[in-house]
Amino acid sequence: MSASRSDGTIRVGIVGGTGYTGAELLRLLAQHPAVQLVSITSRGMAGTAVDRLFPSLRGRVGLTFVEPAAAHLERCDAVFFATPHGVAMSQARELLASGVRIIDLAADFRLRDAAEFERWYKIPHACPELLAEAVYALPEAAREAIKRARLIAMPGCYPTSVLLGLLPLAKLQAERSGGSGRGHAGDPVVDWGGLIADCKSGVSGAGRKVEIEYLAGEVSENFRAYGLGGHRHHPEIEQQLQQAVGRPVRVTFVPHLVPMIRGIHATLYVRLQAAAGEDLQRLYERFYRDEPFVDVMPPGSHPDTRSVRGSNIARIALHRPAEDLAIVLVVEDNLVKGAAGQAVQAMNIAFGRPESEGLTHIPLLP
Numbered sequence: 425m426s427a428s429r430s431d432g433t434i435r436v437g438i439v440g441g442t443g444y445t446g447a448e449l450l451r452l453l454a455q456h457p458a459v460q461l462v463s464i465t466s467r468g469m470a471g472t473a474v475d476r477l478f479p480s481l482r483g484r485v486g487l488t489f490v491e492p493a494a495a496h497l498e499r500c501d502a503v504f505f506a507t508p509h510g511v512a513m514s515q516a517r518e519l520l521a522s523g524v525r526i527i528d529l530a531a532d533f534r535l536r537d538a539a540e541f542e543r544w545y546k547i548p549h550a551c552p553e554l555l556a557e558a559v560y561a562l563p564e565a566a567r568e569a570i571k572r573a574r575l576i577a578m579p580g581c582y583p584t585s586v587l588l589g590l591l592p593l594a595k596l597q598a599e600r601s602g603g604s605g606r607g608h609a610g611d612p613v614v615d616w617g618g619l620i621a622d623c624k625s626g627v628s629g630a631g632r633k634v635e636i637e638y639l640a641g642e643v644s645e646n647f648r649a650y651g652l653g654g655h656r657h658h659p660e661i662e663q664q665l666q667q668a669v670g671r672p673v674r675v676t677f678v679p680h681l682v683p684m685i686r687g688i689h690a691t692l693y694v695r696l697q698a699a700a701g702e703d704l705q706r707l708y709e710r711f712y713r714d715e716p717f718v719d720v721m722p723p724g725s726h727p728d729t730r731s732v733r734g735s736n737i738a739r740i741a742l743h744r745p746a747e748d749l750a751i752v753l754v755v756e757d758n759l760v761k762g763a764a765g766q767a768v769q770a771m772n773i774a775f776g777r778p779e780s781e782g783l784t785h786i787p788l789l790p
Contacts, residue, residue: 434775444759503524531544535663538552622690689754732756
């Protein structure tokens with residue numbers, strides 16, 4: 425599969441561009457120096473100019489929404505799916521056969537087990553034979569695999585924050601285990617069976633839809649937990665951590681809805697065991713020192729969500745209130761680093777472009 429066309433251009437199509445994630449993809453790709461936006465689909469908005477639905481794109485995007493059958497996606501180099509779960513897998517075989525790279529922002533290819541997917545998403549998987557090929561595209565953990573990937577599965581917004589907050593400890597565990605899943609004395613680095621991820625998200629994480637519980641009068645001046653009976657991002661988090669650690673992992677994951685539009689704040693509680701003597705600040709700084717979109721903040725910092733609004737940056741801060749306890753704080757913009765921005769980052773890697781290309785926006789303040 426070629427990296428890009430002879431002139432370096434990447435011809436891009438977007439399936440399902442009417443939601444918040446689709447709007448973010450349009451905003452980022454319209455400014456990308458190597459991207460040519462050639463098609464964007466929507467059954468409900470077919471025939472409508474993109475800048476009529478999103479006036480912020482006036483003068484920047486001249487496309488009109490088209491029916492999927494009229495999009496000629498097979499002519500693209502990459503197709504982004506900003507769609508509900510189940511759409512990408514229905515078109516994957518045909519697009520892959522045409523040599524198109526698929527970048528799916530939904531969950532169709534995140535879970536390795538088709539039965540697990542069906543359990544959480546309540547639909548049968550249309551192409552389970554492709555699950556083993558799909559690359560779970562968290563750039564900080566899968567850069568080399570993304571370079572070779574035809575089928576790129578983008579992480580969910582919550583998993584991105586949790587995984588970025590725990591990957592340095594997972595790497596430490598793997599190093600001490602010598603790849604066997606057991607430490608030098610058989611002890612884990614941390615209590616991998618007792619991780620707690622206490623996460624908060626802005627209302628845009630629920631998507632661009634009309635439901636009573638997401639109306640301004642319901643969300644404003646309110647704060648609540650949800651998904652305690654099981655959240656779809658839970659198996660994704662545990663799957664990726666177990667792969668990184670090499671031993672069973674159990675995460676208590678509690679998401680909350682907060683009265684803001686965009687942003688995620690993850691507070692991760694980690695009981696330290698064999699890692700008690702580690703300088704965690706140094707460990708995290710070393711792990712992320714070459715990462716363009718992860719900022720490990722000075723000791724004692726308290727990152728806030730507005731410090732990353734509109735950017736592809738995740739900020740991490742470490743606290744150690746006791747010798748055997750680490751608290752890891754992670755903030756990100758759920759629509760950018762948690763979705764569209766990270767997808768563009770993966771596209772850059774897959775097509776041999778500079779990884780930060782089109783993504784160096786400074787966060788918005790206030």
